[in-house]
Amino acid sequence: MDMVLEADRLGKRYGSTWALRDCSLHLPAGRIAALVGPNGAGKSTLLHLAVGLLKPDAGTVRVFGRSPYGDTEGLADIGFVAQDTPLYRDFTAAELVIAGGKLNKRWNAALARTRLAQLGIPPDKPVGKLSGGQRAQVALALALAKQPRLLLLDEPVASLDPLARREFLQSLMGSVAESGTTVLLSSHLLADLERVCDYLIVLNASQVQLTGAVDDLVAGHRQLVGPRHDGGAVGGVAAVIRASHTDRQSTLLVRTDGPVTDPDWTVREVSLEDVVLAYLADGTTQTSHSEWGVAA
Amino acid sequence: MIWLTWRQHRKQAFYTLLGLAALAALLVPIGLAMRHTFSDLGLTDCASQLARADVAQATRETCDAGYRRFGNQYGNLSLVAVLLITLPVLVGLFWGAPLVAREVEQGTHRFVWTQGVGRTRWALVKFGLVIGSVLILATVYGLGMSWWVDPLTKAAHEGRFGMIVFDLQGIVPIGYTLFAVALGVFAGTVWKRMLPAMGITLAGFIGVRAAVELLARRHYQPARTQTFPIEGEGPPEVSRGDWILAQGVRNPDGTMIAEGGRIQCPPGGKGPDGRVCGAELGLEPGAYNWQLYQPADRFWLFQGIETGIFVALAVLLLYLAVRRIHRIA
Numbered sequence: 001m002d003m004v005l006e007a008d009r010l011g012k013r014y015g016s017t018w019a020l021r022d023c024s025l026h027l028p029a030g031r032i033a034a035l036v037g038p039n040g041a042g043k044s045t046l047l048h049l050a051v052g053l054l055k056p057d058a059g060t061v062r063v064f065g066r067s068p069y070g071d072t073e074g075l076a077d078i079g080f081v082a083q084d085t086p087l088y089r090d091f092t093a094a095e096l097v098i099a100g101g102k103l104n105k106r107w108n109a110a111l112a113r114t115r116l117a118q119l120g121i122p123p124d125k126p127v128g129k130l131s132g133g134q135r136a137q138v139a140l141a142l143a144l145a146k147q148p149r150l151l152l153l154d155e156p157v158a159s160l161d162p163l164a165r166r167e168f169l170q171s172l173m174g175s176v177a178e179s180g181t182t183v184l185l186s187s188h189l190l191a192d193l194e195r196v197c198d199y200l201i202v203l204n205a206s207q208v209q210l211t212g213a214v215d216d217l218v219a220g221h222r223q224l225v226g227p228r229h230d231g232g233a234v235g236g237v238a239a240v241i242r243a244s245h246t247d248r249q250s251t252l253l254v255r256t257d258g259p260v261t262d263p264d265w266t267v268r269e270v271s272l273e274d275v276v277l278a279y280l281a282d283g284t285t286q287t288s289h290s291e292w293g294v295a296a
Numbered sequence: 297m298i299w300l301t302w303r304q305h306r307k308q309a310f311y312t313l314l315g316l317a318a319l320a321a322l323l324v325p326i327g328l329a330m331r332h333t334f335s336d337l338g339l340t341d342c343a344s345q346l347a348r349a350d351v352a353q354a355t356r357e358t359c360d361a362g363y364r365r366f367g368n369q370y371g372n373l374s375l376v377a378v379l380l381i382t383l384p385v386l387v388g389l390f391w392g393a394p395l396v397a398r399e400v401e402q403g404t405h406r407f408v409w410t411q412g413v414g415r416t417r418w419a420l421v422k423f424g425l426v427i428g429s430v431l432i433l434a435t436v437y438g439l440g441m442s443w444w445v446d447p448l449t450k451a452a453h454e455g456r457f458g459m460i461v462f463d464l465q466g467i468v469p470i471g472y473t474l475f476a477v478a479l480g481v482f483a484g485t486v487w488k489r490m491l492p493a494m495g496i497t498l499a500g501f502i503g504v505r506a507a508v509e510l511l512a513r514r515h516y517q518p519a520r521t522q523t524f525p526i527e528g529e530g531p532p533e534v535s536r537g538d539w540i541l542a543q544g545v546r547n548p549d550g551t552m553i554a555e556g557g558r559i560q561c562p563p564g565g566k567g568p569d570g571r572v573c574g575a576e577l578g579l580e581p582g583a584y585n586w587q588l589y590q591p592a593d594r595f596w597l598f599q600g601i602e603t604g605i606f607v608a609l610a611v612l613l614l615y616l617a618v619r620r621i622h623r624i625a
Contacts, residue, residue, distance in 0.1 A: 048406075053406060053409065053410065053625040054625040070622070072412070075411065080406070080410040082403060082407065082410075083403075086402060086406055086407050089402070091303070099299070099300050102299045102300055103297070103300065103411035103412055103413050105412050106412070107412075146412070
């Protein structure tokens with residue numbers, strides 16, 4: 001399978017803190033991938049490394065087989081919309097389309113104009129005066145006009161209201177469906193992306209917790225409910241991701257490697273959200289009792 | 297890139313030109329009036345006449361009187377000149393500091409650096425265009441100021457080497473302005489916010505300028521010394537336009553008797569008690585006036601050296617700024 005993005009033990013450090021550490025993942029071509037993790041998990045850092053804004057401190061990252069940092073030519077194949085969709089606020093949308101044309105060799109201005117016209121974006125109003133949803137649409141139109149093979153979107157819907165979120169994602173899906181562009185979009189909320197993505201990368205505490213196709217992930221996990229579990233092996237279970245217990249009962253979220261046939265356990269299918277939450281809860285939180293001067 | 301730079305900065309460029317035009321509208325009439333008075337007082341030829349060794353006493357007195365009248369009328373303009381030397385740092389604050397800092401503060405660097413032009417090219421084109429425009433502005437400013445301040449410097453004893461007027465005219469404004477802009481750009485790549493970058497630019501500019509002006513400038517060339525006897529006819533016109541670094545009266549063995557002072561006695565003149573001139577100070581016969589100075593004809597050499605220092609600093613800062621840009625995400 002063609003890999004668009006490959007990271008191998010990738011790491012980035014700010015001072016003495018690792019924002020991203022030992023991150024290994026592959027993103028196959030043609031996928032719509034969600035990069036999910038809580039705030040501060042390293043999502044933006046990973047995207048910045050992928051678009052060449054940052055230089056890795058450890059490991060490697062490759063986009064279409066090239067190392068993105070300092071690779072100006074490689075930039076032509078990557079569309080990037082940064083967090084909060086930064087644009088020159090005193091430029092009009094029409095001027096931004098012109099600017100994009102001056103800054104890129106491959107540039108489909110007609111595509112951008114048609115998109116913006118369809119969305120009813122005024123061409124002669126400074127983008128700083130547009131609504132958040134409209135501004136996000138302008139940023140997306142500019143990224144698409146590059147006709148990229150990989151589109152990276154950093155929290156594109158975080159600042160939008162629910163209606164604008166839906167419209168944004170719908171128009172995104174509409175335009176990448178035809179071109180076969182690989183998309184990687186990040187969010188701290190899975191719910192935002194669940195309906196559109198078919199591939200998932202879960203980041204937590206600067207490390208990759210889970211990565212794979214959505215269908216495989218859902219099919220490969222089960223919830224087991226049964227008598228209180230003592231930690232012993234269960235047939236068909238590869239790993240217990242998360243366990244919660246009451247006095248007599250245990251509820252386990254497990255990764256399976258075969259059918260669970262043990263009659264003690266009631267097996268239930270899980271949603272993608274259940275899986276993601278189980279993995280995120282697994283991430284350890286560093287306590288700071290001593291800094292706060294309170295008892296642990 | 298050129299289009300983008302123009303589009304981003306056209307408003308700023310317009311207001312800068314408007315400000316310069318307003319300044320010119322204010323200063324040109326004053327400059328014309330000054331020149332008019334200067335020639336009305338018959339001072340136009342004084343400089344060349346006074347430079348001659350055989351200048352007549354009468355000419356000297358007329359010229360000195362004229363200079364004094366001119367100084368009384370226009371001397372206050374030196375204060376205006378003090379205000380005018382702040383212009384280079386203003387360019388640094390409003391053109392240099394926001395160049396990178398504003399992009400990073402508003403996050404637009406992530407937009408523009410991920411387009412098809414890399415950030416190296418972005419930086420080179422943008423710095424190049426801004427520096428080029430600033431160079432033109434600074435040249436116009438330097439030439440304009442040379443014209444404007446010319447009568448004032450001629451009337452002042454220390455001439456073009458005077459502390460404020462040296463900084464105002466010739467080619468040094470170009471060096472100062474380039475340095476201010478480069479410092480602003482660099483500060484913006486380190487602090488990445490406009491206000492801190494502007495603050496650092498202001499502080500850095502004042503610090504470096506003061507250090508060069510007060511400590512370094514006098515040493516650009518070995519200073520010359522001049523001695524002349526304390527007895528002589530009339531006040532000697534020894535140093536119009538020279539930059540006197542130190543002076544005093546020395547005894548024949550070289551010991552400094554009256555530092556910072558100067559003594560002039562008529563030939564054979566006697567002190568209060570009929571003693572030899574200056575005896576009450578402890579001067580022995582054969583004592584002489586001494587001065588350490590940079591001659592007036594070194595003006596352009598000093599302008600060149602000072603401009604070179606600031607241009608070199610500017611180039612260094614821009615190089616560091618381009619390097620730092622690669623570490624901003």
